[in-house]
Amino acid sequence: MPGAPTYPQFPLRAPLSGRRASCSDAEVPACRGRAPAAGDMLPKPRSRGRPSSQADRDGGRGGDGRAARSAAAEEAPSTSRGAGGSQDPRRSSSQGGRRADAPLVVGPRSQKQLELKVAELVQFLLIKDQRKIPIKRADIVKHVLGDYRDMFPDLLHRAAERLQYVFGYRLVELEPKSNTYILINSLEPVEEDAELRGDQGTPTTGLLMIVLGLIFMKGNAVKETEVWDFLRRLGVYPTKKHLIFGDPKKLLTEDFVRQRYLEYRRIPHTDPVDYELQWGPRTHLETSKMKVLKFVAKVHNQDPKDWPAQYCEALAEEEDRARPQASAPSQASARSQTSTRPPTSAPSQTSTRPPTSAPSQTSAPAPSS
Amino acid sequence: MQGSSRRTGTMTDVHRRFLQLLMTHGVLEEWEVKRLQKHCYKVHDCNAPVEKLEDFIHNINSVLESLYIEIKKGVTEDDGRPIYALVNLATTAISKMASDFAENELDLFRKALELIIDSETGFASSTNILNVVDQLKGKKMRKKEAEQVLQKFAQNKWLIEKEGEFTLHTRAILEMEQHIRETYPDAVKICNICHGLLIQGQSCETCGIRMHLPCVAKYFQSNSEPRCPNCNDYWPHEIPEVFDPEKERGAGLSKPSRKSLRPRQH
Numbered sequence: 001m002p003g004a005p006t007y008p009q010f011p012l013r014a015p016l017s018g019r020r021a022s023c024s025d026a027e028v029p030a031c032r033g034r035a036p037a038a039g040d041m042l043p044k045p046r047s048r049g050r051p052s053s054q055a056d057r058d059g060g061r062g063g064d065g066r067a068a069r070s071a072a073a074e075e076a077p078s079t080s081r082g083a084g085g086s087q088d089p090r091r092s093s094s095q096g097g098r099r100a101d102a103p104l105v106v107g108p109r110s111q112k113q114l115e116l117k118v119a120e121l122v123q124f125l126l127i128k129d130q131r132k133i134p135i136k137r138a139d140i141v142k143h144v145l146g147d148y149r150d151m152f153p154d155l156l157h158r159a160a161e162r163l164q165y166v167f168g169y170r171l172v173e174l175e176p177k178s179n180t181y182i183l184i185n186s187l188e189p190v191e192e193d194a195e196l197r198g199d200q201g202t203p204t205t206g207l208l209m210i211v212l213g214l215i216f217m218k219g220n221a222v223k224e225t226e227v228w229d230f231l232r233r234l235g236v237y238p239t240k241k242h243l244i245f246g247d248p249k250k251l252l253t254e255d256f257v258r259q260r261y262l263e264y265r266r267i268p269h270t271d272p273v274d275y276e277l278q279w280g281p282r283t284h285l286e287t288s289k290m291k292v293l294k295f296v297a298k299v300h301n302q303d304p305k306d307w308p309a310q311y312c313e314a315l316a317e318e319e320d321r322a323r324p325q326a327s328a329p330s331q332a333s334a335r336s337q338t339s340t341r342p343p344t345s346a347p348s349q350t351s352t353r354p355p356t357s358a359p360s361q362t363s364a365p366a367p368s369s
Numbered sequence: 370m371q372g373s374s375r376r377t378g379t380m381t382d383v384h385r386r387f388l389q390l391l392m393t394h395g396v397l398e399e400w401e402v403k404r405l406q407k408h409c410y411k412v413h414d415c416n417a418p419v420e421k422l423e424d425f426i427h428n429i430n431s432v433l434e435s436l437y438i439e440i441k442k443g444v445t446e447d448d449g450r451p452i453y454a455l456v457n458l459a460t461t462a463i464s465k466m467a468s469d470f471a472e473n474e475l476d477l478f479r480k481a482l483e484l485i486i487d488s489e490t491g492f493a494s495s496t497n498i499l500n501v502v503d504q505l506k507g508k509k510m511r512k513k514e515a516e517q518v519l520q521k522f523a524q525n526k527w528l529i530e531k532e533g534e535f536t537l538h539t540r541a542i543l544e545m546e547q548h549i550r551e552t553y554p555d556a557v558k559i560c561n562i563c564h565g566l567l568i569q570g571q572s573c574e575t576c577g578i579r580m581h582l583p584c585v586a587k588y589f590q591s592n593s594e595p596r597c598p599n600c601n602d603y604w605p606h607e608i609p610e611v612f613d614p615e616k617e618r619g620a621g622l623s624k625p626s627r628k629s630l631r632p633r634q635h
Binding site: 116119123166169187190197 | 385389390395397404408433438
């Protein structure tokens with residue numbers, strides 16, 4: 001595995017290796033080792049670009065990555081070298097033992113280089129979070145930091161600060177010590193935002209909101225069979241393709257789980273086997289019981305207080321969060337995870353209202369998220 | 370930490386919401402950007418006067434500078450409409466794109482790009498692009514699949530399709546101009562007026578210099594006898610009209626069909 005890291009780059013850059021998110025060595029110099037001036041970010045590629053493009057002109061397109069790569073090896077003082085001189089950027093064992101031999105390699109890194117690293121990290125996090133897949137520390141190190149891995153905490157912290165200040169996104173760890181991260185919007189979404197978005201949000205959010213509501217109202221866990229019983233009334237079936245939601249079964253049991261909105265666990269000793277759905281860590285971080293309760297209430301055209309048990313629970317969670325804690329996000333998730341079905345929610349008759357007003361729920365998919 | 374001596378602007382929630390929403394689009398027309406700006410002001414700070422768009426964007430860009438991102442303003446090549454795109458400066462070429470497409474898809478784009486740059490008109494026919502499908506890196510792609518990938522590029526505003534031919538979307542030009550000029554220095558065409566990268570435009574039949582359609586419009590505005598700025602020969606093509614935002618909004622919100630513009634005049 002090459003020691004020089006990259007993060008996803010469009011392969012039209014001189015390297016032309018075209019592998020998505022791979023550690024192609026030649027891609028490395030493209031983003032480092034420069035004193036960037038606005039608009040002139042790429043002195044190195046210029047010289048690399050020409051040879052490869054001429055090769056293109058002469059010998060047909062493609063396969064010029066190699067020329068680019070060797071040129072890159074000579075020219076690019078990649079930022080991971082720091083004060084280094086003529087190291088081969090493709091040295092694959094730059095970590096561990098090598099470093100002990102050549103301490104100068106990890107020499108003083110210039111402000112500019114660090115700044116560029118933080119910039120790459122910020123972009124990496126933004127892109128990754130777009131897919132709603134939690135970002136692993138290992139991926140960050142592999143694709144962005146590489147030789148800068150020793151500076152992970154510092155760089156991550158700087159990136160987090162930039163994300164919050166510039167974009168209004170909070171970088172949080174999904175669960176304590178999980179080494180996976182997501183971005184939470186610190187700006188409250190506003191209804192008119194939806195009209196002005198370019199990506200139309202996702203229609204599947206509506207389904208997610210309904211299920212989250214159901215889970216909470218039923219005491220924070222619900223059997224999969226119950227979920228389908230409920231959704232059937234809305235015309236959503238596990239086995240039938242849905243016009244808006246596509247494959248609801250896949251959404252609930254795979255996509256939302258992968259995005260950490262839901263947890264999907266097998267219930268032991270059930271025959272036929274049944275599963276249980278709960279809120280996932282991302283849900284706890286992105287929303288709250290109170291918000292979901294308000295959503296459910298709105299759908300029924302009622303007041304959250306009409307469900308006293310759930311209202312109390314939501315209120316308790318609000319108070320918990322308001323209390324200044326050392327590590328707020330992890331607290332929130334930890335606490336919510338441990339709040340098991342309180343016996344008091346046994347009076348689930350209150351939460352059986354949904355069936356009677358199910359038809360009105362068809363207009364529900366206008367989530368407050 | 371970013372307490373560098375750079376004179377940077379200040380971000381408020383107005384700017385952040387603006388950026389967040391802007392990021393959901395690949396590229397926006399100027400009137401849409403203004404609408405977005407107004408919306409963000411309304412949400413956060415009803416009473417403050419809406420800053421002039423140019424200054425507003427400049428302020429945000431000064432903060433984005435340290436992240437090697439920029440909100441770039443450009444002009445559509447066919448009818449001169451001002452547009453804005455968020456471009457990546459550091460690694461240039463479309464890391465966003467790279468994460469959305471597979472290796473063979475990106476290679477298809479590269480092939481299409483090369484055909485577009487090499488073409489006389491700035492358009493590459495779908496047929497020509499599909500013919501190179503066999504040479505693509507990565508997983509084997511069939512022509513049918515390639516057709517859909519090309520549509521995906523068009524939907525995501527990297528390419529524009531017109532009557533079975535493809536050219537570069539302004540967004541792609543904004544994002545990739547530097548890279549294109551460096552990678553294909555011999556093949557690229559440059560506008561004689563603005564010196565920017567030229568994909569579509571008009572050319573002088575005598576001396577061969579080229580100009581963007583909006584550059585032609587501006588340069589020859591109210592000139593009854595247009596002559597080539599280089600060789601002074603009579604300019605043989607129809608002179609397009611300068612883009613007028615007022616006229617546009619009156620006609621409706623969708624892209625107007627400009628009567629005088631045939632995009633491929635050479």
